[in-house]
Amino acid sequence: MSADASPSPPPPGGSPPPSRLVALLTRVEAVGNRLPDPLTLFFLLTAGVVFVSVVFAGASADVVQRTGESQTMVVQSLLSWEGVRWMFLSAVDNFIEFAPLGPVLTVMIGIGVAERTGFITMGLRLIVGSVPPSAITAALVFASVMSSMVADAGYVVLTPLGALLFAGIGRHPIAGLAAAYAGVSGGFSANLFITGLDPMLARLTHQAAQTIDPTYSVNATANWYFMVASVFLVTIIGTLVTTRIVEPMLGPWDRSRASSALEPPSQPTSREKRAFGVSTLVAAVLTGLISLLAIHPGSPLRDVIEPTQPAVDVLAPFFESIEILITILFIIPGIVYGAITGTIRNDKDVAELASDSMATMGAYIVLAFIAGQFVAYFNWTNLGAVTAVRGAEVLSSIGFTGIPLLLAFLVVSATMNIFVGSASAKWAFMAPIFVPMMMQMNLSPEAVQAAYRIGDSVTNIITPLMPYLPIIIVFAKKYDREAGIGTILTAMVPYSIALFLGWVVMLVLWITLGLPFGPGVSTTYGL
DSSP: OOTTSOOOOOOTTSOOOOOHHHHHHHHHHHHHHTSOOHHHHHHHHHHHHHHHHHHTTTOEEEEEOTTSOEEEEEOOOTTSHHHHHHHHHHHHHHHHTOTTHHHHHHHHHHHHHHHHHTHHHHHHHHHHHTSOGGGHHHHHHHHHHHGGGGTTHHHHHHHHHHHHHHHHTTSOHHHHHHHHHIIIIITTTOOSSOOTHHHHHHHHHHHHHTTTOTTOOOOTTTTHHHHHHHHHHHHHHHHHHIIIIIHHHHOSOOGGGOSSOOOOOOOOOHHHHHHHHHHHHHHHHHHHHHHHTTSSTTOTTOOOOOTTSOGGGGGHHHHHTHHHHHHHHHHHHHHHHHHHHTSOOSHHHHHHHHHHHHHTTHHHHHHHHHHHHHHHHHHHTTHHHHHHHHHHHHHHHTTOOHHHHHHHHHHHHHHHHHHOOOHHHHHHHHHHHHHHHHHHTTBOHHHHHHHHHHHHHHTGGGOTTOTTHHHHHHHHHTTOTTOOHHHHHHHHHHHHHHHHHHHHHHHHHHHHTTOOSSTTOOSBOOO
């Protein structure tokens, strides 16, 4: 329906009934709102592990490791004398050793400073603002996908910018908002670079994989190749859906529906442009210097390997250092940008920006304490290993293996994402169960993680529980005072369906062709 079409008169005695889609989404929202806070959810899951460990104490399974050796794992009760003692003595260690805690906080120091000085925001603005109108949709979606470098900044920077850009060239602003939202949220896992999400998920996958194979290692580059390819997939799909489906669906924009006078997008000042140019040059020099740490034999971040080892193993120290390297690569250009633009005047300002970045992580740190207990309890009891073996036996008995198994898991991930939005929170309780189980079915932990990331992304844009949805609706109301949750989610459904189908095809082809998900990463796990 055209946006300026006359609405149908309401039925006598009340408002018009909601559409089936809006009614369905409203029910989903109601169900989701009844779910506990993630902190409470992890507390309940942790208590559940204690209970299950008592019920199944003594159950065992033979876990076959990649070396070919078989080890018998027995479920231990957490309410036994040893279990109670262990829970109290290990509580602090469980928190400190929660796999994503250190890497995430480390990366966010650099990214947080770069974001707060305006360096990253300026880069995104220049990417979008320096292309011709004919390419503006693709540039907007691409920049929105790339915004995952700065965690959630794209939601508050690029979605209103996309609407303003479209309005400025006479296109429907809500289509621009939808294109940006699809890129930021639907493409959150994709990027040309390693982002804060990569080490967060990789550490959880690493921890889960070691319940089956203590020698197995998963690093932040586990899905890098696949995520780089996904950037272009999301950009193409987002562009086509915007121009072929969403804009025709919205129709011409009626400016009289705007809630207030609209201001054109602000243009970067010459000082900001100069600062960004200098900072980008500094980033390029840093990239070159960092590469010297691993590019030549004998470099500090380069190993000497045996001829039988995979060639990529020579760069293992470099990949293991990726979190601190990312921090350096963001914080130094960010400081340079802030010094030139005046947002940083002295060392105290740098310390304050870094502290502000950590302050925003308070909720995550508290969640990490409870999640750390859950993961540690799950591992100590051996529930993960035993469940994995038994589950793999059931799947094997019904012939559900390989690609069909992975796609079924992807659907489970996408469904759960509608109700639990946090990518790390879901993976913290899914990884200990599904990664070992899939390893028993010869699927590599990295392949399972990639499938999870697809499922976690495609329903981000249609869940009413997305934390940033309220502010997206506020942005939309600026251009259409009657816009609401139904307006946004209805516009986003085509993106969700198209991204799901496109990513599934890409995943199937990737595995069929045996392409590596990251440096030295196989699609299969060889038992």
